[in-house]
Structure formats: C-alpha cells, structure tokens
Amino acid sequence: MTEDSTTEIIENIVRGEWGRVLSILASYTGDIGLSEDVMQDAFIAALTHWRTRGIPTSPRAWLLQTARRKAIDRLRRDTNFERKRSEYEILLSLEQQAGMEDMADDADLAIPDERLRLVFTCCHPALSESARIALTLRTLGGLTTPEIARAFLVTEETMAQRLVRAKKKIRATKIPYEVPGPELLPNRLQSVLSVLYLIFNEGYAVTSGSALTRTDLCDEAIRLGHMLTELMPDTSETRGLLALMLLHDARKEGRTDISGAMVPLIEQNRALWDKAQIDEGVRILKSALATGNPGPYQIQAAISAIHAEAKGPEETDWQEIALLYGKLYEFQPSPIVELNAAVAWSYADGPEAGLRALSTLEENKALQQYQPFYAAKADIYRRAGQQENAKNAYKTAISLTTNATEKDFLIKRLTETGLDVQSVIDT
Amino acid sequence: MQYLLMIYSANGAAPEYNTPEFGKMMEGYQSMTAEARDNNVFEGGNPLQGTETATTVRIRNGKTEITDGPFAETKEQLGGYYLLNCKDLDEALSYAAKIPTAEFGSIEVRPIWDMTAG
Numbered sequence: 001m002t003e004d005s006t007t008e009i010i011e012n013i014v015r016g017e018w019g020r021v022l023s024i025l026a027s028y029t030g031d032i033g034l035s036e037d038v039m040q041d042a043f044i045a046a047l048t049h050w051r052t053r054g055i056p057t058s059p060r061a062w063l064l065q066t067a068r069r070k071a072i073d074r075l076r077r078d079t080n081f082e083r084k085r086s087e088y089e090i091l092l093s094l095e096q097q098a099g100m101e102d103m104a105d106d107a108d109l110a111i112p113d114e115r116l117r118l119v120f121t122c123c124h125p126a127l128s129e130s131a132r133i134a135l136t137l138r139t140l141g142g143l144t145t146p147e148i149a150r151a152f153l154v155t156e157e158t159m160a161q162r163l164v165r166a167k168k169k170i171r172a173t174k175i176p177y178e179v180p181g182p183e184l185l186p187n188r189l190q191s192v193l194s195v196l197y198l199i200f201n202e203g204y205a206v207t208s209g210s211a212l213t214r215t216d217l218c219d220e221a222i223r224l225g226h227m228l229t230e231l232m233p234d235t236s237e238t239r240g241l242l243a244l245m246l247l248h249d250a251r252k253e254g255r256t257d258i259s260g261a262m263v264p265l266i267e268q269n270r271a272l273w274d275k276a277q278i279d280e281g282v283r284i285l286k287s288a289l290a291t292g293n294p295g296p297y298q299i300q301a302a303i304s305a306i307h308a309e310a311k312g313p314e315e316t317d318w319q320e321i322a323l324l325y326g327k328l329y330e331f332q333p334s335p336i337v338e339l340n341a342a343v344a345w346s347y348a349d350g351p352e353a354g355l356r357a358l359s360t361l362e363e364n365k366a367l368q369q370y371q372p373f374y375a376a377k378a379d380i381y382r383r384a385g386q387q388e389n390a391k392n393a394y395k396t397a398i399s400l401t402t403n404a405t406e407k408d409f410l411i412k413r414l415t416e417t418g419l420d421v422q423s424v425i426d427t
Numbered sequence: 428m429q430y431l432l433m434i435y436s437a438n439g440a441a442p443e444y445n446t447p448e449f450g451k452m453m454e455g456y457q458s459m460t461a462e463a464r465d466n467n468v469f470e471g472g473n474p475l476q477g478t479e480t481a482t483t484v485r486i487r488n489g490k491t492e493i494t495d496g497p498f499a500e501t502k503e504q505l506g507g508y509y510l511l512n513c514k515d516l517d518e519a520l521s522y523a524a525k526i527p528t529a530e531f532g533s534i535e536v537r538p539i540w541d542m543t544a545g
Contacts, residue, residue: 176515176516
C-alpha cells in the first residue's frame with residue numbers, strides 16, 4: 001500500500017470517529033476547546049502508530065484512550081496548574097475514566113454516544129450564526145479549520161479566530177453541555193436544524209466551476225442530518241430536513257448544462273437526477289409525515305418530492321404544489337412563499353391565474369429589490385404572451401442579478417422571446 | 428456562576444405609571460424576583476434612577492474627566508439589573524426572559540468574572 005493511500009485511509013477513519021470521540025472527551029472535561037486540541041493530538045499519533053502497527057481493532061477506543069492521555073499530559077504540563085482548581089477537577093474526572101483503558105474488541109459498544117449534547121452546545125443561540133456553523137463542522141463533522149475557511153471563502157486566520165472566539169464564549173458564559181429540557185427543546189432544535197440547512201444551502205448555492213475547490217458542504221450537511229436523525233429518531237422535522245436535503249441534492253446534476261449554464265427545473269434532463277437518492281428521500285419523508293406532526297421542512301420536502309418523482313413538467317401535480325405552499329405559508333408567512341405559490345398556480349391553472357396571484361404581491365416592499373420576483377413575473381408574462389410586460393420585468397430582473405450564470409440565463413430567455421435584447425442590456 | 432442581567436429600554440417605552448399595563452409589569456417583576464429568591468439564585472438587583480442622574484468618569488492623560496450623563500447616548504439605556512447565581516447560561520437566560528422589560532426593551536446577560544478563582 002502506498003504512503004498516500006494509507007494516510008487517506010487513516011484520515012477517513014479518524015474523521016468518521018471524530019464527532020463521537022470528541023463528544024465523549026467534552027463530557028469528561030466540560031471543555032470543547034481542550035477536547036478538540038487533544039483530538040488533534042490523537043489524530044497525529046494515529047498517523048504514526050497506525051502506519052507502523054496497523055489499524056487497531058477498535059479505532060474509536062484507541063482514539064479515545066490516546067486523546068484522554070493527551071489531555072492529562074496537557075493539564076499536567078500547565079505550569080499554573082496548581083492554582084487552577086477547575087483544571088484539577090477536569091484531571092480528576094479524566095483519571096477516573098481509567099476503566100476505559102485496555103479496551104476489548106467490542107469496546108465500541110461500551111462507549112456512549114454524546115454527540116447530541118455536542119450538537120446542542122455548538123448550535124446554541126448565544127453563539128453567532130457563523131460561529132455555530134463553523135463549530136458544528138469542526139467538532140461534529142471533523143473538518144479542519146482550513147477546509148471550513150475555504151468552504152466559506154474566508155481566510156484561515158479569520159476562521160480560526162471565529163472558532164476561538166466561539167469556544168471562549170462557551171467556556172466563559174458556561175453554555176451548558178447538555179440536551180435542553182423539554183421546554184427549551186423545540187426552540188433549540190430549530191436552531192440546530194437551521195444550522196444544518198444553512199450549511200447545505202451554502203453548498204447548494206455554489207455553481208459547478210468554483211465548487212471544485214470547495215469542500216462539499218451538501219454532503220457534509222446530509223451526513224450531519226443522518227447523524228441527527230439517528231440520535232433523535234422521534235422528531236419529524238429532523239427527518240423532514242434530511243429528506244429535503246436528499247431530494248434537493250439528488251437533482252443537482254441537472255441544474256447546470258455542460259457549459260455550466262443554469263437550467264431551470266422544468267427544462268432539466270431528469271435522467272441526470274439520482275433516482276436512488278430520490279427514493280431514499282421520499283422514504284424518509286413518508287416516515288416523517290406518518291408521525292402526524294407537519295412542519296416547514298416536511299412541507300418543503302414534500303414539494304421537492306413531487307418535482308423529483310414527476311416524469312416531466314406536464315406530469316407534475318402543480319395544484320398539489322400550490323396547496324403545499326399555502327400550507328407552508330401557515331408556518332412561514334413570507335411573501336417569498338406566496339411568490340412560489342403564485343408560480344405553482346401559473347402552471348396549475350395557467351399564466352393568467354399566476355398573474356392574478358402575483359398582483360397581490362405588487363405592493364409588497366420586501367419584494368421590490370428581490371430578483372426572483374421579477375424573474376418569475378417575466379416568465380409568467382412571457383408564457384401569457386404579454387411581451388411588453390415580460391420585457392420590463394426581465395429588464396429589472398437582469399439589473400438585480402449579480403450571479404453571472406443566472407444573468408446569462410435571463411438574457412438567453414429574453415433573446416428567445418424575440419424582444420429587442422440589446423436595448424435591455426444596454427440600459 | 429454569577430451572571431449580571433442588565434435591563435435596557437428606551438425612554439418612554441415602558442407602560443405609563445398608574446395604568447393597568449404598568450401594574451402588570453410590576454407584578455411580572457415581583458413574580459420574577461420571588462422566583463429567583465425561592466430558587467436561591469438571587470444575589471441582588473435594583474432599578475436605577477434615570478440617565479439624567481448619571482455621571483460618567485474617565486481618566487484621560489492622567490486627568491480625571493467627569494461628565495454629565497451616561498457613557499453613551501443611545502436610545503436604550505440601562506435601567507436596572509439583577510445579579511443571579513445560576514448553574515449555566517441557559518438558566519440565566521430563562522430568568523432574563525422572565526423580566527417584563529424584555530417585552531419592549533432588551534436584557535443583556537454577562538457572566539461575572541470570578542476574581543477569586545485561579
């Protein structure tokens with residue numbers, strides 16, 4: 001086996017165990033920062049030891065034991081140690097875990113899963129949104145700081161500072177390391193789910209070209225979604241979110257053509273969609289809906305499932321989609337949801353019905369600078385044969401677009417309508 | 428751990444004295460304080476007199492400068508505080524959410540730096 005491939009195998013094993021082991025270390029030490037540091041130490045140790053002596057029977061037990069020893073070493077080396085009562089307590093707790101030494105082959109079974117506590121700490125609303133995202137990817141996903149920095153297009157230094165600040169706040173303000181009680185749980189779970197969805201959307205918004213250098217955040221969010229579903233099997237919205245991410249992600253191959261240009265949903269080549277992943281998403285969605293606790297993620301997943309399972313735009317049940325957007329509006333009363341409902345009606349009952357639905361949104365200030373509003377309006381006017389109105393809406397939409405791929409798409413659309421394109425682009 | 432809950436609100440945002448809303452707010456303060464006392468987290472707490480009574484002290488170039496007014500003229504001003512001894516931030520935040528002023532003002536929660544430890 002080559003040096004590189006061995007390193008890669010070790011890296012993958014360690015990453016797979018990262019969140020599990022780190023969460024247990026944090027429960028011993030109550031200190032996420034220290035746990036992360038010794039986890040990194042254990043990873044470096046694994047690279048040398050496993051290369052020469054082979055991969056241990058239980059990598060998890062090996063990593064835990066090594067990291068625990070590294071933590072004891074670090075605390076003992078601390079010259080101010082005598083004065084630090086809290087560190088002494090940590091050391092005591094670590095030494096009491098000595099029973100975990102000399103792990104048997106089935107040691108994994110004896111190691112508890114503390115990741116849920118870690119999730120809730122990392123996604124605590126007292127931390128800034130960007131810190132929650134970074135911390136979740138670092139501690140639970142096992143991504144390195146440079147990887148996270150690249151994914152969010154910030155410098156390594158900025159990302160490192162963000163992580164340090166977050167860990168300091170957890171420690172200084174005593175953000176608890178526990179799963180919140182029943183009265184806090186619904187609220188806190190929302191915070192966790194939104195962190196996962198933000199990670200996913202960050203990955204999804206990237207267009208193919210630049211995506212090559214970025215860690216695949218969609219995969220990472222889905223991995224975390226699987227983990228959360230496993231840890232909280234009874235929460236329907238957790239499964240709803242996982243289904244939503246799987247269904248969106250399954251269609252990613254169809255979103256752009258070979259030149260990288262954007263392809264709208266109704267024109268996508270459905271053969272490019274990942275059928276197995278769609279089936280998985282639908283299965284998870286059904287299990288969530290069966291609990292009878294609908295929520296915004298489940299509804300969005302249901303909409304996505306209708307698109308994903310339809311053979312083509314004509315076979316799509318647009319009326320059901322429009323009704324689902326109406327249902328979503330009850331949870332998220334936003335004009336953007338109304339806009340999506342209007343688009344669905346334009347396919348269900350014809351462009352005129354769509355324009356009627358849109359007319360109630362004309363005066364809405366929140367949409368005045370919202371590019372998708374004008375892009376949707378332009379498309380509906382175009383299909384209704386109202387070329388002049390379409391032209392004006394395209395003009396506004398193009399002026400509000402910053403994404404080059406999207407701009408190209410709108411200009412192409414405008415060209416197809418046979419309108420005077422140049423006059424639109426020039427102004 | 429001790430936490431300071433600082434109660435901020437804008438002038439005129441609180442219900443007017445002698446209205447049913449004012450009575451409701453005072454009841455809210457009483458019940459929140461009673462709860463904190465009953466649970467032995469209460470260490471102290473008081474309303475402050477208005478910002479027109481504030482005096483700010485700064486030392487610049489070795490000279491003590493005393494100015495009239497609060498340290499910053501912002502819309503929301505510190506109007507009172509609670510000092511609570513809570514097991515963690517979540518407990519402190521749950522008390523902060525029970526302070527009636529949170530409904531129209533803001534409560535800033537900060538841990539007290541324990542100068543006796545290490």
